[in-house]
Structure formats: structure tokens, C-alpha cells
Amino acid sequence: MTVPPIDGTVAAAAASGETARRRHIVVRLLQDPVAICCIVVLLLLTAASVLAPFLTDQDPIKSSLAETLAPMSQQHPLGADGVGRDVVARLLYGGQTSLAAACVAVLVAFAVGVPAGLFGGYYRGRADAILAWASNFIMAVPAIIILLVVMAAVSQSTYVAMAVLGLIVSPSVYRLVRASVVSVREELFVDAAKVSGLSDARIMRRHILPVVQAPSIIQAAQIFGVSIGIQAGIAFLGLGSPTEASWGAMLNDAFANIYSAPLLLLWPALIICMTTASLALLANSLRDTLSGSRRRPTRRSDRVRDASSSSEGSAPADFADVADDVLLAVDNLMVDYPVDGGRRTVVDGVSLTVCRGQVLGLVGESGSGKSQTAFSLLGLLPPEARVSAGRLLFDGVELKGLGRSAMNRLRGKRIAYVPQEPMSNLDPSFTIGSQLAEPVRQHMKVSAKEAKTLLLALLERVGINDPARVYSSYPHQISGGMAQRVLIAGAISCDPDLLIADEPTTALDVTVQAEILDLIRSLQAERNMGVILVTHDFGVVADICDRVAVMHTGKIVETASVQDLFSAPQDAYTRMLLSSTLEDAKPRSPLKSTPKLPKRAQTA
Amino acid sequence: MIAAVEAPEESHNGSEVPLLSIEDVTVQYPSKKWRSPDFLALKGVSLDIRAGETVGLVGESGSGKTTLGRAVLGLAPVTTGRIRYDGQVISAMNRKQRRTLSDEIQVVFQDPYTSLNPALTVLDILTEPLLTAGTGRAQAEQRVKDLLEQVHLPRDASNRLPREFSGGQRQRIAIARALCRDPRLIVCDEPVSALDLSNQSRVLDLFIEIQERTGVSYLFVTHDLSVVRYISHRVAVMYKGEIIETGDAAKVTTQPKEAYTQKLLLAAPVPDPARQASRRAARQKFSAKLHVAGPFESPAS
Numbered sequence: 001m002t003v004p005p006i007d008g009t010v011a012a013a014a015a016s017g018e019t020a021r022r023r024h025i026v027v028r029l030l031q032d033p034v035a036i037c038c039i040v041v042l043l044l045l046t047a048a049s050v051l052a053p054f055l056t057d058q059d060p061i062k063s064s065l066a067e068t069l070a071p072m073s074q075q076h077p078l079g080a081d082g083v084g085r086d087v088v089a090r091l092l093y094g095g096q097t098s099l100a101a102a103c104v105a106v107l108v109a110f111a112v113g114v115p116a117g118l119f120g121g122y123y124r125g126r127a128d129a130i131l132a133w134a135s136n137f138i139m140a141v142p143a144i145i146i147l148l149v150v151m152a153a154v155s156q157s158t159y160v161a162m163a164v165l166g167l168i169v170s171p172s173v174y175r176l177v178r179a180s181v182v183s184v185r186e187e188l189f190v191d192a193a194k195v196s197g198l199s200d201a202r203i204m205r206r207h208i209l210p211v212v213q214a215p216s217i218i219q220a221a222q223i224f225g226v227s228i229g230i231q232a233g234i235a236f237l238g239l240g241s242p243t244e245a246s247w248g249a250m251l252n253d254a255f256a257n258i259y260s261a262p263l264l265l266l267w268p269a270l271i272i273c274m275t276t277a278s279l280a281l282l283a284n285s286l287r288d289t290l291s292g293s294r295r296r297p298t299r300r301s302d303r304v305r306d307a308s309s310s311s312e313g314s315a316p317a318d319f320a321d322v323a324d325d326v327l328l329a330v331d332n333l334m335v336d337y338p339v340d341g342g343r344r345t346v347v348d349g350v351s352l353t354v355c356r357g358q359v360l361g362l363v364g365e366s367g368s369g370k371s372q373t374a375f376s377l378l379g380l381l382p383p384e385a386r387v388s389a390g391r392l393l394f395d396g397v398e399l400k401g402l403g404r405s406a407m408n409r410l411r412g413k414r415i416a417y418v419p420q421e422p423m424s425n426l427d428p429s430f431t432i433g434s435q436l437a438e439p440v441r442q443h444m445k446v447s448a449k450e451a452k453t454l455l456l457a458l459l460e461r462v463g464i465n466d467p468a469r470v471y472s473s474y475p476h477q478i479s480g481g482m483a484q485r486v487l488i489a490g491a492i493s494c495d496p497d498l499l500i501a502d503e504p505t506t507a508l509d510v511t512v513q514a515e516i517l518d519l520i521r522s523l524q525a526e527r528n529m530g531v532i533l534v535t536h537d538f539g540v541v542a543d544i545c546d547r548v549a550v551m552h553t554g555k556i557v558e559t560a561s562v563q564d565l566f567s568a569p570q571d572a573y574t575r576m577l578l579s580s581t582l583e584d585a586k587p588r589s590p591l592k593s594t595p596k597l598p599k600r601a602q603t604a
Numbered sequence: 605m606i607a608a609v610e611a612p613e614e615s616h617n618g619s620e621v622p623l624l625s626i627e628d629v630t631v632q633y634p635s636k637k638w639r640s641p642d643f644l645a646l647k648g649v650s651l652d653i654r655a656g657e658t659v660g661l662v663g664e665s666g667s668g669k670t671t672l673g674r675a676v677l678g679l680a681p682v683t684t685g686r687i688r689y690d691g692q693v694i695s696a697m698n699r700k701q702r703r704t705l706s707d708e709i710q711v712v713f714q715d716p717y718t719s720l721n722p723a724l725t726v727l728d729i730l731t732e733p734l735l736t737a738g739t740g741r742a743q744a745e746q747r748v749k750d751l752l753e754q755v756h757l758p759r760d761a762s763n764r765l766p767r768e769f770s771g772g773q774r775q776r777i778a779i780a781r782a783l784c785r786d787p788r789l790i791v792c793d794e795p796v797s798a799l800d801l802s803n804q805s806r807v808l809d810l811f812i813e814i815q816e817r818t819g820v821s822y823l824f825v826t827h828d829l830s831v832v833r834y835i836s837h838r839v840a841v842m843y844k845g846e847i848i849e850t851g852d853a854a855k856v857t858t859q860p861k862e863a864y865t866q867k868l869l870l871a872a873p874v875p876d877p878a879r880q881a882s883r884r885a886a887r888q889k890f891s892a893k894l895h896v897a898g899p900f901e902s903p904a905s
Contacts, residue, residue, distance in 0.1 A: 188719035197706025539873030
């Protein structure tokens with residue numbers, strides 16, 4: 001028997017749960033039937049233990065040889081044990097000991113773990129290192145052996161044993177609290193509080209402790225359950241005071257009489273199981289409530305539904321109006337998400353066309369639906385999104401209704417993608433080469449060696465000086481601009497017809513942005529690719545786009561050639577956006593003299 | 605590196621004394637790896653800010669511009685050099701002494717999503733600095749009403765949580781928090797770069813409006829030359845931990861002297877296809893000439 005690990009999974013789950021949601025946690029917890037059952041069971045057990053003297057007039061300690069292994073009767077509803085003690089009384093009084101001692105363990109664990117975690121996490125430095133060492137040391141010590149030694153040499157009391165257990169599990173509390181504190185102390189609102197002149201104590205109380213609170217409650221429930229189990233284990237081994245009734249001591253006695261009265265084993269086992277299971281399930285419900293996890297559909301639905309059948313019913317295979325050089329033609333694209341009591345439309349009837357060799361800019365502010373449009377074309381929306389379109393033609397082929405595998409054959413090979421955050425789109429645990437080679441081998445059906453040759457040439461093409469070195473590096477070894485070049489090389493590696501770039505330069509410095517735009521422009525011209533470039537920056541639009549579609553609240557408000565859009569914007573929203581650009585604003589003139597002295601200088 | 609004009613020792617004697625003077629400041633971080641050299645985030649930076657003035661600090665990521673702002677706020681350790689505020693050396697203060705400065709120097713951070721505690725209401729966020737300073741609760745709440753008006757937020761905003769607001773509105777809350785105790789200097793660390801274009805210019809106008817009314821000074825950190833040109837009286841350009849060029853905004857952001865600043869200016873795209881085409885051509889020519897070009901050349905497109 002060992003101490004079950006109380007690990008960091010709760011920490012991770014709870015840390016992700018926003019603190020703001022805590023307000024309604026009790027309400028939401030009570031919507032979970034499992035949680036309600038667990039709470040009821042635990043409350044009943046506690047009440048029965050506390051009210052033991054009123055529920056039975058039997059003494060749990062006094063043995064009576066005459067009633068050894070007495071059967072169930074009026075006097076002994078569940079019979080008597082091997083030395084003639086009443087089973088019901090022992091269960092009830094044993095609950096007192098077990099629950100109170102488990103409380104002792106939880107209190108000690110938190111009294112030690114929380115301050116240590118707060119202190120170590122907030123101040124870091126040497127104190128943190130010492131605390132971390134001490135916690136590692138305690139964790140390395142075998143808990144059950146320490147407990148046996150303490151009980152044999154120091155005290156037979158269950159309470160002392162549980163206090164020691166609390167100390168032994170306190171590192172898990174310390175680690176949890178420290179992890180929460182470390183993540184929150186880097187937040188800008190803590191910096192802002194420092195600048196506002198708050199004392200450290202106040203910052204901890206107001207900004208840090210609330211974040212720690214929620215995961216701590218989960219942890220407490222777990223420790224409580226564990227300590228009930230450990231108590232039972234110790235008493236089962238025959239340690240513990242003979243003057244204390246406990247569930248574990250009942251197990252020990254029942255085991256001695258397992259052949260003559262097997263039923264005796266059932267009662268304490270049942271109650272221990274019920275208690276620990278309730279605590280474990282309650283902790284689980286708490287964690288789910290805190291992290292706000294919802295049940296999600298198990299599969300991503302890539303399939304784009306048909307919107308035309310429901311609306312005017314435009315001919316299904318009528319491609320006559322599509323010119324030969326049109327690469328992508330989208331009609332009446334809709335994307336919506338389920339929200340409380342309905343669906344929220346984020347892309348609302350978008351129609352656009354992209355020709356070969358053309359760069360289409362999709363411009364808009366945050367929330368305009370521009371990225372959602374791009375993602376829906378790539379089939380990258382989350383599973384709860386519902387996508388429909390009147391028509392979705394790619395190079396003369398209707399994509400609407402295509403299954404997952406057919407879409408996968410198109411994605412990566414003929415439709416490629418360049419993301420906004422280059423770094424988060426590279427897996428840190430694989431080399432760049434292996435990540436690039438995978439899709440090339442998949443789509444082009446070439447050997448690993450051929451793929452490498454091809455990729456090295458491409459890396460050189462996208463402006464990487466030392467392709468072989470970059471090919472064998474890990475993502476953290478290269479800069480953001482370099483990573484974006486790598487991803488562009490990956491995107492064009494299967495010679496796509498259409499490149500969808502979602503804010504490809506937003507995360508980059510302005511000088512790097514210029515180089516990346518140059519690169520996209522030259523690759524696009526060289527390969528006659530169609531490009532959809534999602535951006536919010538009109539400078540980028542002016543630099544690279546041929547046509548522009550301006551999006552606002554899910555709709556395209558204006559589509560025009562780049563010259564027309566800047567010289568004669570038609571829509572009021574476009575004009576508003578263009579007038580917000582600061583590029584041509586007059587520079588501020590230098591400060592002539594101190595205009596008027598600020599208030600404190602006047603009073604000083 | 606451009607040395608600042610030496611400030612006179614005594615303060616309170618005229619308009620020529622800078623409100624803030626940064627004198628040859630170095631910030632060094634010990635390296636995380638064993639036996640590798642320490643990281644120098646700032647290499648002897650000097651700059652001063654007068655009362656009522658906006659000094660724009662522009663540079664690319666890793667140039668040290670944010671570190672300089674944090675050093676002024678006491679959030680980054682000054683290894684050598686001095687920062688003086690109103691004649692008083694503030695760079696060597698401990699946390700406790702530093703707290704007395706909280707009604708003088710304030711901050712608006714870049715990310716309005718993480719700079720406001722998600723669990724607190726707007727009222728709690730805005731009264732916190734006032735209550736810390738010993739203002740009574742009723743008085744503090746009245747002050748918050750005035751502040752919300754000043755930053756053009758609805759009055760009923762105070763009982764809501766930050767997540768109920770858009771990015772631009774959140775940044776107004778952050779500005780209101782900075783204004784709470786009538787500071788004389790606000791360090792603005794990329795305060796508009798997370799905002800949409802249309803909000804950007806409105807928030808910048810709010811900054812200017814507040815400055816004209818209260819005479820507050822701004823140290824305005826940004827990577828965007830057009831933002832810095834719009835809001836700053838003077839501009840300092842940072843590169844690899846040093847200030848390489850300073851001057852009036854109009855001069856530095858339109859006819860820069862230094863090659864690096866010219867490169868920055870040419871790299872910023874203009875929202876006009878014809879002018880952008882000529883700027884792009886100029887940039888490519890300039891890069892080729894300087895041999896600091898990207899390792900590839902773009903064919904004409």
C-alpha cells in the first residue's frame with residue numbers, strides 16, 4: 001500500500017479555470033447530479049458520526065465475551081464483532097475518529113503547504129530553492145514506513161499519525177500553490193498593482209490568493225480521501241490505539257474472523273469505499289466545474305453543408321458562369337456557433353472569388369469574421385462550428401459535401417496555409433526537417449531522401465542562409481522571422497495552387513514583415529499561385545494585394561481592386577477604416593514650453 | 605548613443621529641469637545557462653522627459669524599449685547608472701520607498717486582457733490604488749465616476765467585469781486606473797498595439813486630450829513609427845539596448861539621420877498602393893546599398 005500520488009493534473013485543470021467564474025461555482029456544482037449525490041453521502045456520514053451517542057446506546061469499546069460474533073438482533077442490528085462489540089456503534093464512533101483525523105491531515109497539509117507555496121512562488125530566489133529541495137526530500141521519503149515508525153515509537157494515536165501524514169503530503173499542496181502563484185505573478189495586473197503602490201501582503205491577499213483558492217479546494221477533497229484510506233490501512237495492520245474505535249480497526253478484527261463471520265468485513269469496507277469514492281468524485285466534479293469543460297462532439301465535422309437547397313436552389317453543377325482562371329469561387333458562405341439558446345453567425349453570406357496568380361486581401365477588424373472565413377475554407381474550424389455554402393468551387397471541383405479524407409488530400413497539397421504565430425505552429429519536440437518532410441512524403445509520394453533534397457532547395461529559396469543547419473534544428477533554435485520562412489517553405493513544398501495566409505506578418509517586426517511580404521510576392525508570381533491574405537493592416541494590403549474584400553460583422557461590405565479601394569472607397573465603413581490610419585497624420589510638433597505646471601509642482 | 609543634456613542638480617527652479625532623467629542606465633540580467641555571459645538588456649541609455657512632454661521610444665522586439673519603461677517603473681533592476689525623478693534618485697529605491705512614488709509615476713500596459721484582474725469589477729480595479737493611498741471609500745467611488753467620464757466610458761461600467769468590455773474599452777479602464785491618483789508621468793508600454801485600427805486613433809486622441817488637460821508626461825513605448833509620430837513631441841530610437849537617435853518627432857519619423865531609423869521607416873508599409881510601390885523600391889535599393897538586405901532579392905512583380 002502506498003500513498004496515491006496527488007499530482008499536478010488538478011493544478012493544470014484548476015489553473016486554467018478563470019478566477020472570475022468562481023462566483024457561481026457553488027450554483028454550477030449543484031447542477032451536477034454526481035456532485036449532489038457525493039455531497040449528500042458525505043453530509044449523512046458526518047451527521048451520523050457526530051450524532052453517534054443519540055443513534056445508539058451501545059459502547060463501541062466495551063467488549064463482552066458472551067456476545068462474541070453475535071448474530072444480527074434487536075440489540076445488535078448488524079451483530080457484534082470478534083470480541084463482542086456492537087458493529088453499529090463501532091461504525092458510528094469509528095466515523096468520528098476517521099473523519100476528524102482526516103481533517104487533521106488536511107489542515108496540517110494546508111497549514112504547511114499554502115504559506116510555503118505562496119512565499120516560494122512570489123519571492124522566488126534562494127528561499128524558493130530551499131523550499132523546493134525540502135519538498136522534494138519529503139516526497140522521496142516512503143510515507144507508509146514513516147507512519148509505521150511514528151506509530152510504533154511515538155504515539156498510537158490516529159490523530160498524531162494523521163498530522164504526520166499531513167506533513168508528508170504537504171509538498172503536493174506546496175507544489176500546487178507555487179505553480180498557481182508563479183503563473184499569476186507574471187501577469188501584468190500584478191505589475192500594475194505594484195506600480196499602484198500596493199504592499200506585498202495586499203497583492204497576495206487580493207490578486208494571488210483568489211487564484212490559489214479553487215485548486216486548493218479540489219486538493220483538500222483528494223487529501224481527505226487519501227487519509228481515510230491510509231488510516232484504514234494502518235489500523236488494519238494492527239497499529240493504532242485500542243481505545244479508539246475506527247473503521248480500519250474493524251477491518252482488522254473482521255479479517256481475523258473471516259471464516260466464521262465473513263459479513264463483518266462488509267460493513268467497514270462499504271463505508272470506507274463510500275467515503276473515499278464520494279470524495280474522489282466530488283473532487284472530479286469540482287475540477288470539471290472549475291475548468292468549465294463541456295461535452296464536445298467527438299469528431300470534427302469537416303463537411304460543408306449545402307445552403308442552396310434551403311434557399312433559392314441554384315443549380316448544383318452549374319459552373320458555366322465561372323471563368324477558366326478562377327481558382328476558388330465561394331458563394332454565400334455561412335459559419336455559425338452554438339451559444340446559449342440559439343446560434344451566433346460569425347460569417348454571414350460571404351461570397352468571393354480568387355483567380356490564379358491573384359492576391360486577394362481579406363481585411364477587417366477583430367471579430368469581423370475574416371479569420372473564420374479563412375479557416376472554414378481550410379476546414380480548420382472547431383467541431384461545434386456549422387459551415388454551409390451555396391457553392392464552394394476549387395479549380396472546378398465542388399468541395400461542398402466532400403468527406404474528411406477527400407479534403408485531406410486537398411489540404412496541404414493544393415491548398416496551403418501560413419499561420420499568424422509561426423512559433424506556435426511548429427511542434428517544439430521535433431526537428432524542423434522532420435516536420436516539413438512529413439507532408440511532403442505523404443502528398444508527393446517520395447522517399448525521405450528525395451523529400452530532404454527538395455526541402456533544402458526550398459529553404460534556400462525562402463532566404464535561409466544555411467538550410468542544412470536549419471533543417472536539423474529544433475524550433476526554439478530559430479527566430480520568429482526565420483520560423484515564418486520555414487512555414488512558408490513548408491506551405492509551398494507541395495506546390496499548392498492556393499495559399500491562405502492568416503495575418504502572416506502581424507507577429508513580426510516591421511523590417512522582417514517587409515522581407516516576408518517580398519518573399520510571398522515573389523513566390524506567388526513565380527508559381528502563379530492564388531493567395532488569400534487575411535490582415536487588418538491597410539499598409540500590408542497596399543503592398544501586396546491585387547483585390548481587396550473588406551469584412552465587417554461577418555459580411556463583406558466592399559470588394560474592389562486595390563487601386564479603387566484606396567482612391568475611391570464606396571462603403572462608409574471602409575472610409576472610416578481608411579481615415580483611421582495614422583500613416584499620413586501630421587507629426588506632433590515639439591513641446592514649446594511647459595504648458596502649465598502639474599498640480600503637485602504648484603503646491604510644492 | 606546620444607548623451608542627454610546634463611540636467612542641473614537642483615530641481616523646482618524652472619521649466620528646464622526635466623521631470624525624469626535617465627542617466628547612463630544599464631540593465632543586466634544574469635544568464636539562465638551556466639557559464640554563459642549575462643544578458644545586457646540596456647547598454648548605457650540616457651534620456652530625459654520634461655513636464656507635459658511625450659517622448660516616444662521606438663524600436664523592434666528585443667531592442668530594450670520595454671525594459672527601459674520597466675526600469676523607470678522599478679520593475680526591472682538598474683545595474684549601473686541613475687534614474688532621477690523630480691531631482692530625486694529613484695533607481696536605487698527599495699520596494700517600500702518605491703511605494704511612495706505610486707501617485708507620481710503610473711503605467712498603461714500593452715495587453716488590456718492581462719493587465720486587468722479578471723476576477724475584480726471595474727470599480728474594485730479603480731478604487732484599489734485610491735484605497736491603498738488612504739482615500740475614503742465614498743470619496744474613492746466618486747473619483748471613479750469622474751474617471752470613467754474622463755475616459756469616455758459609460759457610468760454603469762463600474763459594476764461590470766473586465767471581460768464584458770472590448771479591447772479598446774479595457775484599455776480605457778487601464779488608462780483610468782493610471783489616472784486615478786493624478787500622476788505626473790505615465791509609462792505607456794505599447795498601449796495601442798493590441799487594439800483595432802479604429803480604436804487605436806481614438807485611444808491616442810484620448811491620451812493627447814488628457815495630456816493637454818492635466819500636463820502629464822508620457823514615456824510612450826511602441827514599435828509603430830506612425831503611432832509614435834502622431835503622439836510624441838520627441839522620439840528616441842532604440843536598437844540592441846542603445847538609443848541611436850533622438851530628436852523632434854517630425855524630424856526623426858520623416859527624415860531620419862541614422863541608417864537603422866531609415867530602414868525602419870522604409871519598412872513600414874503606406875496604405876496607398878502607388879506610394880507603397882515606390883517606398884518598397886526605395887527600401888530594396890537602400891537595403892542593397894547597405895548590405896543589410898535580406899538574403900534574397902525580390903523580382904519585380
